[in-house]
Amino acid sequence: MTFKAEYIWIDGTEPTAKLRSKTKILADGAEPPVWGFDGSSTNQAQGHSSDLVLQPVFRCPDPIRGGDHILVLCEVLHTDMTPHPSNTRALLRPVAEKFAGQEPVFGIEQEYTFFAGSRPLGFPENGYPAPQGGYYCGVGADEIFGREIVEKHLDNCLAAGLGLSGINAEVMPGQWEFQVGPLSPLEVSDHMWVARWLLYRTAEEFGVSATLDAKPAKGDWNGAGAHTNFSTRAMREGYEPIITACEALGDGDKPLVHVKNYGTGIEARLTGLHETAPWNEYSYGVSDRGASVRIPWQVGVEKKGYIEDRRPNANVDPYVVTRLMVDTCCSALEKAGQV
Numbered sequence: 001m002t003f004k005a006e007y008i009w010i011d012g013t014e015p016t017a018k019l020r021s022k023t024k025i026l027a028d029g030a031e032p033p034v035w036g037f038d039g040s041s042t043n044q045a046q047g048h049s050s051d052l053v054l055q056p057v058f059r060c061p062d063p064i065r066g067g068d069h070i071l072v073l074c075e076v077l078h079t080d081m082t083p084h085p086s087n088t089r090a091l092l093r094p095v096a097e098k099f100a101g102q103e104p105v106f107g108i109e110q111e112y113t114f115f116a117g118s119r120p121l122g123f124p125e126n127g128y129p130a131p132q133g134g135y136y137c138g139v140g141a142d143e144i145f146g147r148e149i150v151e152k153h154l155d156n157c158l159a160a161g162l163g164l165s166g167i168n169a170e171v172m173p174g175q176w177e178f179q180v181g182p183l184s185p186l187e188v189s190d191h192m193w194v195a196r197w198l199l200y201r202t203a204e205e206f207g208v209s210a211t212l213d214a215k216p217a218k219g220d221w222n223g224a225g226a227h228t229n230f231s232t233r234a235m236r237e238g239y240e241p242i243i244t245a246c247e248a249l250g251d252g253d254k255p256l257v258h259v260k261n262y263g264t265g266i267e268a269r270l271t272g273l274h275e276t277a278p279w280n281e282y283s284y285g286v287s288d289r290g291a292s293v294r295i296p297w298q299v300g301v302e303k304k305g306y307i308e309d310r311r312p313n314a315n316v317d318p319y320v321v322t323r324l325m326v327d328t329c330c331s332a333l334e335k336a337g338q339v
Helices: 087-100 147-159 187-205 233-237 240-249 253-258 296-301 318-335
Strands: 002-009 019-027 033-039 051-061 070-077 105-116 165-170 175-183 210-211 226-231 284-286 291-297 307-309
Touching: 002 051, 002 187, 019 033, 019 187, 051 187, 087 187, 087 318, 105 187, 105 318, 147 165, 147 175, 147 187, 165 187, 175 226, 187 318, 226 233, 226 318, 233 240, 240 253, 240 284, 240 291, 240 307, 240 318, 253 318, 284 296, 284 307
Parallel strands: 002 070, 284 291
Antiparallel strands: 002 019, 033 051, 051 070, 105 175, 105 210, 105 226, 165 175, 226 307, 291 307
16 A cells, blocks of 8 residues: 655745645655755756755645645755755754743744735726725625635645644735744744645635735735744743843844845835834834734733734745744843843
């Protein structure tokens, strides 16, 4: 007997990487081995030396094929088994290990937009739908588009054992969100990448595409983000470490370093409108969705909890945003003796 292992990896497309996958047939009981692929076809190698290695790092049940079939998320390596430059997971690993004692935890809110051809799902062929207002967490066929895909995607993610914690319709027609976490840096990032693959794969069966474009519809429409909620053990126990983390994210050149690595098209989305702060200004505040970093109201009341970095784009690499936040915040907390 055999089973199918769908190997999934992140390619080298710039400025925003794409997901790739292919199937390997394995004998029952076999462990998914390292495998290879043609890097010249994924923007990761030149044709004269194109062999690259897929190193399995995370697996889960395959809810699309069912049975004993599995999904296998991989890191991309050179043939000498060193990380490929596109392998951002390899950069997160040592940072996550260094600060593991602080117990950093993330919850990432992944917004995305369905498209039917060249139009967001729900947009008429000519003109525009009614202005934003009733779509967010709405109900009814006049305001909600694609719910059957969203529900199927949620079921697929749960069947795969991924750590999703919720879904909701977003502010623009055809725009939705799912949340992953709370999980550790590597876990939340691995689960997010597989959940994204399942999103594309599920929508494919409905003849619809899903995009993580930060500004999928130009004009007076909300962009798409990946609000990143973060805490350490000290932050979950007291308020002073929360302020230390917020201050650290705004220290020196940190705001620009983070924003430059928070996804493609950041300037188009972070305009100061549509519940965003300007991309080139840093601010934080309690219950302020117009700030770069929000301290939720209940955290301000209870004086403990977490913070929400509202700057990351929907197309952000979760391995990158978690690495930057852990490195910046945990280093500051360590220096302040708040661990």
